[in-house]
Amino acid sequence: MVPCGCWTTCLARPQTVSDEQILEAALRCFLEHGPSVATEVIAQQLNVSPQALLKRFGTKQDLMVAALKPQTLASSIPQLSTGPDERPLEIQLTELLTDVAVFFVEMARRMSVLRWSHAECRQLMHEHDEPPPLLDIRTLAGWFDRASHRGLVRQVDFHAVSMMLLSAVHGPAMLTDLLGKHPTGHSTADYVRILVDTILNGLEVHGDKVAGSKI
Structure with a gap:
């Protein structure tokens, strides 16, 4: 799994993240990798599970639209x-x-x-x-x-x-x-x-x- 280039190291992050943090990470990843980027890649930047992102925003498409x-x-x-x-x-x-x-x-x-x-x-x-x-x-x-x-x-x-x-x-x-x-x-x-x-x-x-x- 390829992490976003904007993060050179995987830093420990709290399990609870704000919508703003999710959207910022999603924006970086969608702009770098395009709409095909896996939800797992975005979740990795926040140290949360992909399911946590989808629970908050519904689908990957919904997350992408909200971020972009x-x-x-x-x-x-x-x-x-x-x-x-x-x-x-x-x-x-x-x-x-x-x-x-x-x-x-x-x-x-x-x-x-x-x-x-x-x-x-x-x-x-x-x-x-x-x-x-x-x-x-x-x-x-x-x-x-x-x-x-x-x-x-x-x-x-x-x-x-x-x-x-x-x-x-x-x-x-x-x-x-x-x-x-x-x-x-x-x-x-x-x-x-x-x-x-x-x-x-x-x-x-x-x-x-x-x-x-x-x-």
């Missing part, structure tokens, strides 16, 4: 719901889109495993009160709206802007997962810099440079 299901940007990037702060907007947007790029690479890997397992990905989206992609658009639009109220960017349709930006980051993440490299040949840092340059120049206030931007 789509997440929201706000749950992974707290500043998206609280910012922008007092730093230059260019710096903040660069940090934000870099984190979004990392998030989408992770989500692309998760969705790839789910599709490989023939899970109903569309149904997973509708298990939420608001599908994660729509919530992500609304959350990013709120970030830009707060920036507008502070006079940092001009008022436009921020839902449309957010859709364009998230699509511009999500698309390369999906293609990178398929191709093994960024489709434009840029590094993530350079690609994000181009996006930030483009969006901030498009949102200039009355033709002046956006406050705090070096562009």
Whole structure:
């Protein structure tokens, strides 16, 4: 039986584990080995029996879906719901889109495993009160709206802007997962810099440079 590579030694663990610990171990193993990974491999990481995992989550498929299901940007990037702060907007947007790029690479890997397992990905989206992609658009639009109220960017349709930006980051993440490299040949840092340059120049206030931007 092959253990997950993220664990180099088998450490003693308590017999009682939380759902969060189970999902973290399952996530690592499904991403590393794919949907065919044995339940025994996951259980070994937690020092529990496979039966204990299935008693908690039902079936291996249920465990996989719980571990890999789509997440929201706000749950992974707290500043998206609280910012922008007092730093230059260019710096903040660069940090934000870099984190979004990392998030989408992770989500692309998760969705790839789910599709490989023939899970109903569309149904997973509708298990939420608001599908994660729509919530992500609304959350990013709120970030830009707060920036507008502070006079940092001009008022436009921020839902449309957010859709364009998230699509511009999500698309390369999906293609990178398929191709093994960024489709434009840029590094993530350079690609994000181009996006930030483009969006901030498009949102200039009355033709002046956006406050705090070096562009």
